[in-house]
Amino acid sequence: MFLLLHHLGRYFLMLGSLFVAREKVRVYVDGTLRETYQLGVGSLMIVLITSVFIGAVTTVNTAYQLSSALFPPSLIGSIVSTTGIMEFAPTITSLVLAGKVGSNIASQLGTMRVTEQIDALEVMGINSTSYLILPKLLGALIAFPILIIVAAFLQHLGGLVAGEVAGIIPSSVFHQGVMNVYDPFQVQFMLIKSVVFGFLITSIACFQGFYVRGGAFEVGDASKKAVVRGCIAILVSDYVLAQTLL
Amino acid sequence: MSIIIENIHKSFGEAHVLKGIDFTFKHREMNMILGGSGGGKTVLLKTMVGLLPPDKGRVLYDGQDFWALDVRAQRALRTQIGMLFQGSALFDSMTVEENVAFPMQMLTNAHKGEIADRVSYCLERVNLPGKHKLFPSELSGGMKKRVGIARAIVLQPRYLFCDEPNSGLDPQTAKVIDELLVELTYEHEMTTIIISHDINSVLNIADHILFLYQGKKEWEGSRQQLRETDNIPLKTFLRTSGLIT
Numbered sequence: 192m193f194l195l196l197h198h199l200g201r202y203f204l205m206l207g208s209l210f211v212a213r214e215k216v217r218v219y220v221d222g223t224l225r226e227t228y229q230l231g232v233g234s235l236m237i238v239l240i241t242s243v244f245i246g247a248v249t250t251v252n253t254a255y256q257l258s259s260a261l262f263p264p265s266l267i268g269s270i271v272s273t274t275g276i277m278e279f280a281p282t283i284t285s286l287v288l289a290g291k292v293g294s295n296i297a298s299q300l301g302t303m304r305v306t307e308q309i310d311a312l313e314v315m316g317i318n319s320t321s322y323l324i325l326p327k328l329l330g331a332l333i334a335f336p337i338l339i340i341v342a343a344f345l346q347h348l349g350g351l352v353a354g355e356v357a358g359i360i361p362s363s364v365f366h367q368g369v370m371n372v373y374d375p376f377q378v379q380f381m382l383i384k385s386v387v388f389g390f391l392i393t394s395i396a397c398f399q400g401f402y403v404r405g406g407a408f409e410v411g412d413a414s415k416k417a418v419v420r421g422c423i424a425i426l427v428s429d430y431v432l433a434q435t436l437l
Numbered sequence: 438m439s440i441i442i443e444n445i446h447k448s449f450g451e452a453h454v455l456k457g458i459d460f461t462f463k464h465r466e467m468n469m470i471l472g473g474s475g476g477g478k479t480v481l482l483k484t485m486v487g488l489l490p491p492d493k494g495r496v497l498y499d500g501q502d503f504w505a506l507d508v509r510a511q512r513a514l515r516t517q518i519g520m521l522f523q524g525s526a527l528f529d530s531m532t533v534e535e536n537v538a539f540p541m542q543m544l545t546n547a548h549k550g551e552i553a554d555r556v557s558y559c560l561e562r563v564n565l566p567g568k569h570k571l572f573p574s575e576l577s578g579g580m581k582k583r584v585g586i587a588r589a590i591v592l593q594p595r596y597l598f599c600d601e602p603n604s605g606l607d608p609q610t611a612k613v614i615d616e617l618l619v620e621l622t623y624e625h626e627m628t629t630i631i632i633s634h635d636i637n638s639v640l641n642i643a644d645h646i647l648f649l650y651q652g653k654k655e656w657e658g659s660r661q662q663l664r665e666t667d668n669i670p671l672k673t674f675l676r677t678s679g680l681i682t
Contacts (some may be wrong), residue, residue, distance in 0.1 A: 214543060218543070307526035308528055311522060314487065314515065314518060314598075316513075316516055317543055
């Protein structure tokens with residue numbers, strides 16, 4: 192318990208230190224653009240693959256469970272759309288990104304720490320937390336919602352194509368089902384989740400990497416912890432957001 | 438422009454690493470901190486450059502206590518400090534040129550042309566002309582050290598700290614680095630502080646030596662005095678290093 196409070200305290204101190212003794216604004220603008228590009232473009236392929244297949248599998252699974260004359264076929268489109276927007280696009284995509292982005296950030300910062308690159312920044316008088324972490328957080332807050340919108344679109348597309356190709360549901364009926372249940376609040380909910388998950392994944396990974404002590408083994412360990420803790424944070428906050436906002 | 442440390446103490450848990458060290462690092466001299474592994478050399482250096490706050494004691498730069506200054510004043514003082522790290526600590530994602538230019542870009546309002554001129558001058562000064570576009574992974578150990586030195590002097594610091602500048606280098610390259618540090622110290626009128634356990638380096642370039650033993654100042658003096666010392670821990674250290682029999 193004491194250890195948990197100790198880590199939480201350090202985590203919030205780290206977040207607080209992002210906003211004191213900052214560098215020139217240009218440094219953050221350049222850094223944020225670079226991080227947004229790396230995170231966004233670098234993650235596009237994995238988001239594309241996972242989203243298309245999740246959409247396709249959801250359609251097939253839903254059709255299997257609703258194989259009764261009591262349910263109209265358009266319900267498949269409605270279910271794929273609602274679960275995609277509200278849960279699968281933000282949550283599954285974020286879990287995938289926690290692995291890719293979280294481990295990348297933790298190992299990058301961890302390596303900088305053990306090779307004294309962070310010490311070099313501090314000796315120069317540069318606020319190392321703000322210089323290294325703030326652009327990553329801002330980049331994630333921009334890139335995550337975009338990636339998750341793309342993921343939601345691709346899940347719909349994957350579901351629609353799988354339904355048509357397998358002869359489960361014609362695309363026009365699928366589309367009708369999507370439109371029957373469309374509610375703008377669902378999209379707002381998805382975007383809120385994407386911002387929260389993006390912040391948690393990035394800040395946890397930065398925390399794990401930035402405070403590494405030791406060598407290569409510890410950097411690997413920090414990378415693993417960044418992924419595990421990032422995933423747990425996503426799942427817990429997913430429940431809290433659902434409970435609070437729905 | 439001297440640095441005075443007064444009664445520096447530092448502990449990590451139960452381990453009392455520095456036990457009340459007093460010393461004056463003289464201006465325009467090669468000050469060397471000598472000692473065995475675990476003797477507290479690096480911890481002392483880190484308390485002096487602002488990486489580790491001491492538990493007790495003062496680090497005075499020209500009479501200003503570093504650890505009593507506010508963040509802004511500390512930051513201003515840090516621009517006068519250059520440091521060469523043991524592993525060079527070059528930024529992997531940047532080229533040689535970007536590494537050397539980095540402190541100027543971050544901490545000054547110099548324009549691009551001015552930065553480029555200064556970077557070229559520093560790289561020529563450390564005998565690395567034409568290596569601007571290489572990445573640290575493409576450099577040898579000695580070249581990395583020289584880029585580290587170029588980065589450390591780019592802001593024309595008044596104080597230069599070097600943590601084991603010769604570690605991992607062959608004797609010939611180590612000698613080149615030593616000579617470069619001496620030249621730069623006199624040329625830029627810096628107060629240079631070097632941590633080393635390379636006894637050849639100490640005998641070649643040290644003006645003023647601090648010997649740490651079990652977290653305390655055991656001995657201080659010049660390199661001439663070093664050969665004639667009758668301090669037992671120092672003699673043992675020198676004997677182990679092969680300097681005396």
